[in-house]
Amino acid sequence: MxxxxxxxxxxxxxxxxxxxxxxxxxxxxxxxxxxxxxxxxxxxxxxxxxxxxxxxxxxxxxxxxxxxxxxxxxxxxxxxxxxxxxxxxxxxxxxxxxxxxxxxxxxxxxxxxxxxxxxxxxxxxxxxxxxxxxxxxxxxxxxxxxWRDRPPIPTTPVSLLPLEFCGETRPAKFARIRREMAAYPADIHLISTLDDIAWMFNLRGSDVEYNPVAVAYAAITQTETRLFINPAKLPAKAAAALRADGVICANYDDFLPYVRNMPERAVVLVDPEKTSQAVKDATPDHCVLIGAPNIVLHLKASKNATELSGTRNAHLRDGAALMKWLCWLKQHLGKEALTEISIVEPLTHFRSQQAHFQGLSFYPIVGYQANGAICHYAAEPESALSISPEGLLLVDSGAQYLDGTTDITRTIALSPPTPQQKRDFTLVLKGHIAIATAKFPQGTWGAQLDALARIALWKEGLQYRHGTGHGVGCFLSVHEGPQGIRPENQTPLEPGMICSNEPGLYREGEYGIRIENLVVVVPAEETAFGQFYQFETISFCPIDLTLIDAALLTNDEIRWVNAYHHEVWEKFSPFLSGEECACLAEMTREISSF
Known part of the structure; x- marks a missing residue:
């Protein structure tokens, strides 16, 4: 049809x-x-x-x-x-x-x-x-x-995420959720969101491409925890582990009947943004419905020490794969036929060789020339552009590892860039550095920082229309809330939250520019004026120096670029071949304003 x-x-x-x-x-x-x-x-x-x-x-x-x-x-x-x-x-x-x-x-x-x-x-x-x-x-x-040929609801099996990767047991998580529930107070908390459920039960699945989640619902009270999931998805080992932690497993289709039979005068907590109208319709009139954000959403956002350590390690392995790919690109560009699809196949291969690799975290966004101006462009085999040694190439990609989720964007000049391209890129870079070096008081929202990434562009009458940053999970969704760096986000940034830092600029019909690293909120200092936080950059991959107009950068910004590239060199050079080391040395050379 x-x-x-x-x-x-x-x-x-x-x-x-x-x-x-x-x-x-x-x-x-x-x-x-x-x-x-x-x-x-x-x-x-x-x-x-x-x-x-x-x-x-x-x-x-x-x-x-x-x-x-x-x-x-x-x-x-x-x-x-x-x-x-x-x-x-x-x-x-x-x-x-x-x-x-x-x-x-x-x-x-x-x-x-x-x-x-x-x-x-x-x-x-x-x-x-x-x-x-x-x-x-x-x-x-x-x-x-x-929809006659509609695909079925997925039934792929789930797996348990070991404690060495998640850092907190299920009972400990249930106890934290119950403490938050008691503050309302709420008798029952209904949870529909798949990444929240995956985090809560230390489960991972493959029901949604690029997202390690399983189709399920959850309900938790002060005395019991229920997981509503197709029993065919639960291997015996996983089912036994859940039962050992007091989890009552029920069929996925039993969730709405459970809601319809909630006890009289029960106070039920649901997230209106994350719960369907069908759940509200099924809630008995004798229950009291409280609308508030999912408790798990906020607990999940601040990563624990195990998750942060794993995420940092995952980004190092991911960066090594990216470095190998950049060297591969330099060797093969102009020497063989490449398209927006084939050009990232080696990158996926290099990532797959890294420890704990589980797949990609989203479909790679590979935009050559004018396609780079389409923010979430997805190349199709029948329309993917052929890539030659000219113009700009935007590559936004990421991977899922057992210990972390990555998301990184680089814009690469495939030929000597024009003055406008260099100016545009450098203005975007200034915004990226402004976020990377920001220091802010406790309680600061992402919305309050968003303008830092845009000021250099605004001064030139330029703008990008997407948010500067989104939250990122830990071997979970590459887009995670509630935190983010965008004009409407009013969630206070707290230690352990991971965000992307990705300002950009898009000239329709010409090219797109975006520079993205992931950052984690960490304590900076405590002064007489209170606690201050800052960002730690955890993504490591060279930023294209040929696109930088150093005359537009301040001395502090130049020092940041050089320090970042020095760190890239220190982390990766010991593990690269001689040819790859020479490539990395060229990509991370120091720049100056002269």
Whole structure:
């Protein structure tokens, strides 16, 4: 079926049910950023494959809303589909609830799949559409009726993460969660998010590509802990270990019946952003529902000593693989046919040779020339560009290791760069250094630091529209909350939190630039004015010196670049071959302002 045929089939079902609009968000019952194929409903219907977006279909119009990371990609993928693109946060562009309030008739009926729709978004819809006296219908998933070859829910087995990698036992984690619950007080905490569940139970899976998680739900009270998971996914050893720690294992499909039968007057804690409307609908009226962030979300964010040590080690091994790949690229560029896909195959190979390698942490973003301006570009075999010794190449990649998750971006000049390219790159580098060297008081939000990465660009009338940094897990999701460095993030940065530091600049139709390392929040000093924190950079890979205009850097910034490259040299040179050492020496040579 074409996109147009799918939309027509959906509209036919809407007419049968007297629906004036149908909303499809890009998620699953666990509010995953990257859902398993079974739940990639929005992508199947619209053809848009980005990780963020909402599709709305009415009898005569269809629209897709997404953020700036995907403006270029969405425009390309929606071309000819009849689906309008709405660019979020662009002045004058309505959100989908605002748009529906404008186009729907009085007393309209709006449908959505309540198993997917989070509580907070359902509440926002109700608020925005109240003036139109809109009612909501979510008795079934209409997409399931037309998606004939829909992939099944994954049933791959889970594994236990040894204590040497996670650093904390399940009972210890359960006790910490219960202490936080008592502060509300809450009798039951329902948890839907897959990475939170993986952390909580020291389990890892492979149900979602690049994300070591398993499809499951959890419920914890002051006296018991339940894991709702397909029993076929639990090997005997894992099931026995869970039982030994007091975990009650139930079938995945038993979760909503459990919710419907929660005891009278139970105080139930759920995260409205991470819990589906179906869970709210199933909660008995005699229970009290508290909406607050998942307790696990915050506990998981601050890594313990074992996780931090493992993550640092994982980044060293990952950096060694990257170094080998950079040398490989230098040797092979212009001597054999390379594409945006084939060029990173050796990088994956070098990573796979490292200890504890489990796979990639996301599909590599390899953007050559103009494709580098597409923030989350995904090269396809039929359209991947051939790469020659000219222009800029942006490579954003990462890996999963048993002891850590990596994510790093480098922009590489494949020929002598233009003055504009050098200027753009250096302005981005100044922002990267500003974050890397920031010192800030306890209680500082990521939002308060975000501007540091942008000031040099703003002074030149330049801007990037994505956040400066996202949280990162430990052998978990490469995008993790609640911390982040972006304008809207109001989570205080605390020791042990890992974030990316990735300012960029994108000239549509020309090239993209991004420099990304991961950083961890560490104590800096305590003064008469309180505790101060700073960032420790844990990613190590040369920054392309040919793209730096040293005249635009301050002496302190030059010292940072030289110190960073000295550290790269010290960490990797002992383990490289003679030819690779010569390559590394050239890439990490000192620069000066003269």
């Amino acid at each position: 074409t996109t147009a045929e799918k939309i027509d089939a959906l509209r036919a079902l809407m007419r049968e049910r007297n629906l004036d609009a149908w909303i499809v968000i890009g998620g699953d019952p666990h509010q995953s950023e990257y859902p398993a194929p079974h739940w990639k409903t929005r992508a199947w219907l619209s053809g848009f494959t980005g990780s963020a977006g909402t599709l709305v279909v009415t009898p005569d119009r269809a629209g897709l809303w997404t953020d700036s990371r995907y403006f270029i990609q969405a425009a390309q993928q929606l071309a000819g589909s009849g689906i309008e693109l709405f660019k979020l946060k662009v002045p004058g562009v309505l959100t989908h609830p605002e748009w529906l309030a404008q186009v729907l008739p009085e007393g309209a009926v709006v449908g959505f799949d309540s198993a997917i729709m989070p509580i907070n978004q359902a509440d926002e819809l109700a608020e925005k559409l109240a003036s139109k006296r809109v009612s909501f219908w979510h008795e079934e998933d209409l997409t399931a009726l037309i």
